Amino acid sequence: MNNMFNFINLHNGEEGKNKVLENVTSNISFRGSNLWILACAIIIASVGLNVNSTAVIIGAMLISPLMGPIVGAGFALGTYDFTLLKKSFKNLLIATVVSLLVSALYFYISPFKDVQSELLARTSPNIYDVLIAFFGGLVGVIAITRVEKGNPIPGVAIATALMPPLCTAGFGLATFNFSFFVGAFYLYTINCFFICIATFLVVKYLKYPSSIVDNKYEKRIRYSITFLILIMIIPSSYLAYNLFQEKKFTKTAELFLQKEFEKNGYTLIYKKINYNATPKTIDVAFLNKKFTPEEIKLYNKLLADNGLFNTTINIRQNNSDLKSEILNEINKNNTNISEKDIALSNLRSELDKYKVSDSTLGKELQILFPDMSDVSYGKISEFAGTDSTRLQLFMVYSGKGINEPQLKRWLEKRLNEKNIELLKRPEIKE
Template structure:
């Protein structure tokens, strides 16, 4: 039994309690450099959410110092250090307000206001976010109390995700969407609270000394307050998880219905829209060349119950004019969502294609007609005449042992002009 206890004993590898507490207290304050780092991290995270870049968002979470006051609050609760608790909560409030302000200003100034998937993912928290925050917080606090901190800390910063919800809340304020703001702020609150609670539990488990003596009655009141707050946080998250589950099941039932009743019968589906949150729920469909009579539509609606699709209006779009407009709007919306990064990549590829030479047949012909030319290189280069004048020239450089005869060079240049469709062609020998 002792061996089993030693296997799970958290005291093994534990750092001195005084050193850990000093480290926690030093990371609480948001002044000077810490505040600047936080503001910059918020901007980075906001850009990542704005352009839907997961890598940028992860980078912002790694440089964020937001964990400091939250862990400090957990340690303060565990050791009944109410002065430290006030200091931690004050700095957390400052950090939260600064983060909201910076993200609000960024999204207010940003020309891209489209709601990306990374933003939407932070607007509907549920019980799974609670589990991530709690167990991620446990890992983080255990790592903080070790002599060898190891590499869990960066992983905890990514998993608990404090930055993105704050930025999403700022986005909600900037675009005037209160539901986004409230959902993201609730997710942020969940993360902060359950990281704090996990810290509190580990501090208790490791038996950190109490800074102030509290009687049994006061300790019981603190425990009750913490328990009540846990319940307040959990109930909405359970409800949101239930709603998410119902929405997933509903979407699966609709997909099965569409597959069995239409796709498997050879009808080409070109439009589908599911409105789960409307009352009643709505499913809109449109098909390429199939038109349904009123009798067929009534029969199809009757079959919804068999797929557990209840309280739903099925609307099959058969007005070709309205349908075309909807499809065009969707295409335009998706085109608008193409990020500036994609345009930049396309332009660079286009420019690069102008400098690369991939005509293998032409290269093969050159080696056959001018065997003494190899080795050689061929490509396009910029020729600068003066500060205001330049042009692109097709250049063939060879490094044979001796120069080609002037007549051969002229013949080769004229032949290349014809092959490449350009008058800007030059052949030259370079020394090895």
């Protein structure tokens, strides 16, 4: 039993408590370089959200110093150090206001104000975001309290995702879309709060020294934390339930369309399922099938029989607006396809640099140099003692009596390559 406890004991490999508190306190303040790094990270995250680039957003999360005051607040709660708590909240407020102002200014100036998928992903927080923030914060504070910090810190910065929702809130302010602002800022608040709570729990578990001894204060803090947890969890749980209902409705609607239309041979060319409308709507259009008003009424009656309550199906026929919507979807798909084609083309051209694509070269070598065997050739990058690199063709072969200068001259002319290196395999003695 003791061995099992040693496996999960967080006191193993723990850094000295005074040193940890000193490091946490030093990372709280947003002055000088920290504020500049934060502003740059905000701009990078905003650009990433603007151009829908996940890689850029991840980069911004990695360099953001926002975790400092949040972890500081968790340590302050765990040790009942109200001076540290006040300092942490003050710096978090400064960081939040600066982030909102910089991101709002960027999106206000930016000519591209389309709502991308990366932006939309930060406007509807739910219970899963609570779990990510809590367990991400747990990993983060465990890593902070270790002697060897290891690799978790960058992963925590990515998982807890503090920058993107804050920048999305800035987008909401810049475009006067207050539903975006509220949703994104709520997600940011969830992340901050549950990272703080995870820190508080680990600090209490590791028994960091308390600044007060009055049990009344401790009880008040516990009650306040429990109350705030409920305030955070209840709306996010409702949003998660709503998301589940939306997914369930969409799946049921898809099955209905498949059963009633696609299995009967009707070609569906347009489909839009709107769960948030009142009543819920399913808009569809078909390639050549025309429905009578009586048929449309019948399909609307069948909706409830298939579990689609408070729902209307709209079959769109001879509608010029529909044509423009379909063309827009096609154009979006073509844009995505062209971007993929460019990426594939770039990859192919990069691979071609290293490839000797000549199917007859091996046969010609056998005729001109019959004693040669086990030939391998290809291009590799050679570092010429500087930051620049060059491609060099290497040929490795086996065989006796090979005239290497003659072979090299022939290869230079045959392949139009000047940078060729010949390597003879050593004979293996049995």
